Amino acid sequence: MSGSQHPHEHGGGHAHGGGSVATFIATYVFSRDHKIIGLQFLFSTLLWFLVGGLLALGIRWQLAWPWSDMPIIGRMLFSAEGGQISPEFYTMLFTMHATVMIFFVIIPILAGAFGNFLIPLMIGADDMAFPTLNMLSYWFMWPAFLCIGLSFFAPGNGAAAGWTSYPPLSAVASSAPGSSTAQTLWLMGVTFVGVSSMMGSVNYLTTIIQMRAPGMTMFRLPLTIWGMFITAILQAFALPVLTAAGFMQLADRLLGTGFFLPEHLVVNNAVAATGGGQPLLWQHLFWFYSHPAVYIMILPAMGMVSDMISCFARKPIFGYKPMVYSISAIAGLGFIVWGHHMFVSGMNPVLGMTFMVSTMMIALPSAVKVFNWLGTLWGGQIQFTTPMLFALSFVSMFIIGGLSGIFMAATPVDIFIHDTYFIVAHFHYVLFAGTAMAVFGAIYFWFPKMFGRMMHDGWGKVHFFLTFIFLNGTFFTMHILGVVGFPRRLADPYHYETFRHLMPMNQFMTICALGMVAVQVIFAVNFIGSMFFGPVAGRNPWGANSLEWMAPSPPGHGNFDFQPVVYRGPYEYGSPESDTDYYPQTQPPLAPVPA
Amino acid sequence: MGRFWSILFLAVPVLGVGCFVCAAMSRSWPLYNHWFPRDISEHGHVIDDLFTFILLLTGLIFVATSLTLVYFLWKYDARQNAEPVKYTHGSHVLEVVWSILPAATLLFIAIYQMDAWAAAKMRRPMLPGPDGRLETEDDIARPPLAAVTGRQFEWRIAYAGADGVVGTRDDIFTVNDLHVPLGEEIVLEILSEDVLHSLFLPNVRLKQDLVPGMRQYVWFRPLETGTYDIVCAELCGWGHYKMKGRLTVLPRDQFDRWLAQKWAEQELSTYTAERGE
Numbered sequence: 001m002s003g004s005q006h007p008h009e010h011g012g013g014h015a016h017g018g019g020s021v022a023t024f025i026a027t028y029v030f031s032r033d034h035k036i037i038g039l040q041f042l043f044s045t046l047l048w049f050l051v052g053g054l055l056a057l058g059i060r061w062q063l064a065w066p067w068s069d070m071p072i073i074g075r076m077l078f079s080a081e082g083g084q085i086s087p088e089f090y091t092m093l094f095t096m097h098a099t100v101m102i103f104f105v106i107i108p109i110l111a112g113a114f115g116n117f118l119i120p121l122m123i124g125a126d127d128m129a130f131p132t133l134n135m136l137s138y139w140f141m142w143p144a145f146l147c148i149g150l151s152f153f154a155p156g157n158g159a160a161a162g163w164t165s166y167p168p169l170s171a172v173a174s175s176a177p178g179s180s181t182a183q184t185l186w187l188m189g190v191t192f193v194g195v196s197s198m199m200g201s202v203n204y205l206t207t208i209i210q211m212r213a214p215g216m217t218m219f220r221l222p223l224t225i226w227g228m229f230i231t232a233i234l235q236a237f238a239l240p241v242l243t244a245a246g247f248m249q250l251a252d253r254l255l256g257t258g259f260f261l262p263e264h265l266v267v268n269n270a271v272a273a274t275g276g277g278q279p280l281l282w283q284h285l286f287w288f289y290s291h292p293a294v295y296i297m298i299l300p301a302m303g304m305v306s307d308m309i310s311c312f313a314r315k316p317i318f319g320y321k322p323m324v325y326s327i328s329a330i331a332g333l334g335f336i337v338w339g340h341h342m343f344v345s346g347m348n349p350v351l352g353m354t355f356m357v358s359t360m361m362i363a364l365p366s367a368v369k370v371f372n373w374l375g376t377l378w379g380g381q382i383q384f385t386t387p388m389l390f391a392l393s394f395v396s397m398f399i400i401g402g403l404s405g406i407f408m409a410a411t412p413v414d415i416f417i418h419d420t421y422f423i424v425a426h427f428h429y430v431l432f433a434g435t436a437m438a439v440f441g442a443i444y445f446w447f448p449k450m451f452g453r454m455m456h457d458g459w460g461k462v463h464f465f466l467t468f469i470f471l472n473g474t475f476f477t478m479h480i481l482g483v484v485g486f487p488r489r490l491a492d493p494y495h496y497e498t499f500r501h502l503m504p505m506n507q508f509m510t511i512c513a514l515g516m517v518a519v520q521v522i523f524a525v526n527f528i529g530s531m532f533f534g535p536v537a538g539r540n541p542w543g544a545n546s547l548e549w550m551a552p553s554p555p556g557h558g559n560f561d562f563q564p565v566v567y568r569g570p571y572e573y574g575s576p577e578s579d580t581d582y583y584p585q586t587q588p589p590l591a592p593v594p595a
Numbered sequence: 596m597g598r599f600w601s602i603l604f605l606a607v608p609v610l611g612v613g614c615f616v617c618a619a620m621s622r623s624w625p626l627y628n629h630w631f632p633r634d635i636s637e638h639g640h641v642i643d644d645l646f647t648f649i650l651l652l653t654g655l656i657f658v659a660t661s662l663t664l665v666y667f668l669w670k671y672d673a674r675q676n677a678e679p680v681k682y683t684h685g686s687h688v689l690e691v692v693w694s695i696l697p698a699a700t701l702l703f704i705a706i707y708q709m710d711a712w713a714a715a716k717m718r719r720p721m722l723p724g725p726d727g728r729l730e731t732e733d734d735i736a737r738p739p740l741a742a743v744t745g746r747q748f749e750w751r752i753a754y755a756g757a758d759g760v761v762g763t764r765d766d767i768f769t770v771n772d773l774h775v776p777l778g779e780e781i782v783l784e785i786l787s788e789d790v791l792h793s794l795f796l797p798n799v800r801l802k803q804d805l806v807p808g809m810r811q812y813v814w815f816r817p818l819e820t821g822t823y824d825i826v827c828a829e830l831c832g833w834g835h836y837k838m839k840g841r842l843t844v845l846p847r848d849q850f851d852r853w854l855a856q857k858w859a860e861q862e863l864s865t866y867t868a869e870r871g872e
Contacts, residue, residue: 088833162830168807169790169832175747176832262808267747267789279791279806313671319685322694344793346806349716353709360705367697368690374663375689379681381673384597392600392668396607399660403653410704412711413646416800419793419828461596468603476611480618480629483646485797487828491836496824498632498797505629574680581680 030139032131033557037138038117039450041108042443044141046527048104053517055097060474062090064503064510066492088177090491091160095178098163099148099186103193106435107293108141110300111200111235114442115228117450119204121548121555122225124213124564129206137199140192147189151182159186162489164290167260167282171252172272184253187246194243201232201239208232213547215566219324220585222546222570223317226324227303230331234292234299238335242289245282252277283345287338295334297431299327301438302369305391307570308445309376311544312388314581316571318375319368326365326372333362343414352411359409366402370395381574381581385542386460390441393468394434401429404479419489422482428475437467440523447530448537452553455530459522466519473512477505543582546570550586597672601665608661612654632797635823635844637816639800641711649704715801720780720814739784739812740775745792745805748834750825754854767857771840773825775817776850782814793829796842804829817844 028036061070062085069075074083085093116134120127128134152158160178161170165186173180208221208229221229251257256274260282263275310317317323339347339355373395382388404426408414417423440463447455486499493499540549547570551560564586572583577590617623621630631643670676724733742761744751752773756765761784775781785794787805795802799815825840845853 086833087836091830091833091835160833166791166830169830172790175790178833265789265807272789275808278808280809313680314673315680316682316684318683319690322685322690344802345804346809346811349712352716353712356708356712357702357705360701361698363701364694364698368694370660371689371693372685374660374667375685377664377667377671379678379683380667380671381676381680382597382668382671383673384600389600392604392664396604396661396664399657400607400611403657406653406701406704407646407649410645410649410708412642412708412715413649415715415802416642416646416797418802419795465603472607472610476614480614480626483618483630484628485632485795485826487795487826489830489835493836495836495839496826498824498826501628505626571684574682576682 030135032127032135034116034120034128034131034134035450035555035559037134038113038115040138041112041116041141042450044145045105045109045113048100048145049109050520052097052100052105053520055093055100057513057517058085058093059090059097060506060510060513061085062093062491063493064507066494085491087491088160089157091162091176091489092158092178094489095160095162095186096148096152096158099159099190101431102163102293102297103190104141104145104148106297106431106439107193107197109439110297110435111197111204111228111231112138112141114224114300114304114439114446115200115204115231117446118224118548119207119228120211121449121551121559122222122546122570123208123211123216124547124560124566125207125211126558126560128203129211130203133199134203137196137203140196140199144189144192144196147185147192151185151189154181154185156180156182159183164286165249165282166286167249167252167279168265168267168272171249171260171282172265172267173253174270174272175267184250187250187253191243191246194239194246197235198239198243201235204228204232205236213564213566216547216585217566219321220566220569222303223306223320223323223327224300224303226327227300230327231296231299234296234331234334238289238292241285245285245289248285249282280342280346283342283347284338287341288335291338291341292331292334294427294430295330298435299330301394301435301442302327304442304445305394305438306373306376307544307546308387308391308441309373309395310571310573311445311542312383312385312391313377313380314383314573315376315380316569316573316575317372318378319372320569320571322368323372326368329365330362333358333365337362340409340414343411344418356409356411360406363402363406363409366398370399370402385444386455386457386464387441387445387542389461389464390437390444393464394438394441397429397433397437397471400476401426401434404429416485417482419487420482421478421486421488424488425475425478425482428478433471433475437471440464440467443527445542446548447527447534448541449548449551449553449555451531451534452537453530453532453534454537454541455534456526459526463519463522463526466522467516470512470516470519474509474516477509481505540584543580545572545582545584547585550584597668597674601668601672604661604668605665608658608665611661612658615650615654633819634798634800635817635819635821636799636801637818638711638714639798641714642800645708645711652700652704719812720782736812737780737782737814739782741773742784742786743773743794743805745785745787745789745794745827745831745838747789747832748827748838750794750838750840751788754857756858765858767854767861769857771825772843773840774843774845774850774853776847777817777820777844779847780814780816782812785811785813790831791829792827792831792838795826795828796823797826798823799842802828820844820846 069083156178159182169175248259258274258277261273261277265272337359340359343352566585575583617626618629720737721734722737723729741754750771752769754767755761785805787807792805803813823842827838
């Protein structure tokens, strides 16, 4: 029954014909096949991951050796400053690092790459509900790439008002070098990402609701799909607010409106705006999207981690329904916690108390998920494969990132640690040590399905080990800096006596960060090499249950070479009813089902 | 290899706790002064204590869950574990227990913090009204000692002067130099002229964003003399890093002398003008 009996099978569909350029473009460039679109998202986001990582190294360089000549590339980049990073370049670095990582890497790699590739395969559909819309959702990323790319070269050399783009700094062109054309391009870029995500989320919702294979009830969906489903709902309801806010800021910048600009604003000794607006309005609108976006950036990862842990513990997921409910609870509460970004912003402190309670409560479903992952491991037969190691590190690191959130949720403590490196530590534990590690795991896990070949397990483990060590060296120490009050976004924190002695620790972190970026070469070589030279994978190399493993590797156009019919949930590992240690969703029960 | 990976994951709680313990013993090797900066305020210890309380609580949960993870990895390694897989889909009782316990704990933490929050941001210090008693209905808000206006990239400070009101003829102006009297309740009016700034006094555990168009008040009671940093904690442009002020706490008599001296320096030009006529 299982596909591992056909190890040499190749999916034919999407490679049909060949030869003519038009066919190649229709097949691989303007493709409407969800798998090709998924891979397009994957390659684009991995390239941007490299860009974002290099921007981060610029930040780290300045914090470790401020105002010192950057070796080799310094002369090329900053000839005017004699090879040093200038303060305006530094503000651009952290703005663009965050923008690239959030809008061009994490959100599109989860929803765009894995969402596209996995949703139809895992629910047993032949493609997305709206293939053309799906193609457009990828191609609307390109205007975004273009805008942000151009922003680096526009006057001001890159937006520099922070990824949060708080007005008036972002809305008044004269307030900072990066707040002129570069900021307009930034806003347009983010808006295009929003349009792309919106197209994707409509498609995912329709596909998951309408196109499940016979027998695939909602409670037989893999948790990956639940993560994607809830994420799509979050995007569909939260994104319009960010898009509207983006247009309002564009209007403030270009049309002379004053949504976010108060009266009597004097910037650079000149009256800056007609006024009548409120800077806090932007913060409310921005975080109304961007806090749910935090969950958009982790819920699919949680789903993928659940699938990997259950598969490699060879055991059913512990508490499937509580897992589904906690994903939903995180999403629901996610809409009423945005104010915790604004405790010291000037928002009414009474509101701060309400947001503190809702924010505390969102730790509950997260805790339930951790306990259920531990429950899944309990009594299993754990296989320490590369994807499993990444999934386990997600759990281990998410415990840190989740618990450190409680400090910030507590309003009085947040007074001190707000805008310090404690916050930076927190979200890097959630987004890098959490999501990015889960994404690495997911790439190792689904690579055989994507390309029909296995990645090298040994080098995968080396990649895991070194990344794990370096990431903790880089990010754990940030907690300690935060306790001292070390502020974010300062080009030279050593200007202040309070923080002067923290330079050695920053140098240690920078060395770890350099190591962390460097070891990704192992991953890149493994990834590209395995695409062409990896051992050929069968349909189901991991002995997994869910539907995508029943299709050929890689699946041809239309995905399945048979009509999948689903008889059970995706986590029936070690079932006494099966003669193997797994029990695929499509395998008919041994005993005949009474009519 | 399962053993090796278990030990790697064991390193997370061991080194994590070790790192915090070293930092918290801030007077010893290897991490000198890698903990809270010196607290000179009356209310600061409340925030530090709440932080420590949450740190101990979350630290306990962190160690317990991390060690459970390591134990399971060690025990249920497929290479070592001969037992068959426990075929179970979960436990209703466990789910209820591990939902209610954290829920109660989190709710407790939230409610426990509220008083400190209200004291820091909601209960502005009052002066007795005409009836001469505090905590009656006719109390009046304590007027600000000075107005602090953020501006790219400096702090403009206006002292109320002799009439006790900011914004009048006898205001005394300084830049980046905030002096306050020791042991008194200090109220500051904070404003921004251009973009967002944030008044961060690390040693006073005080932080509040300055929003253009909004008039806000912050308060604290300094209990130690000395000179400390004023940090801008909200990105305000390319020169954000150098928007540095100094907070000087000194006894009342010295503060009065300093203020009188500043007034004299400021009014020199008036004197010259009169002589010139």
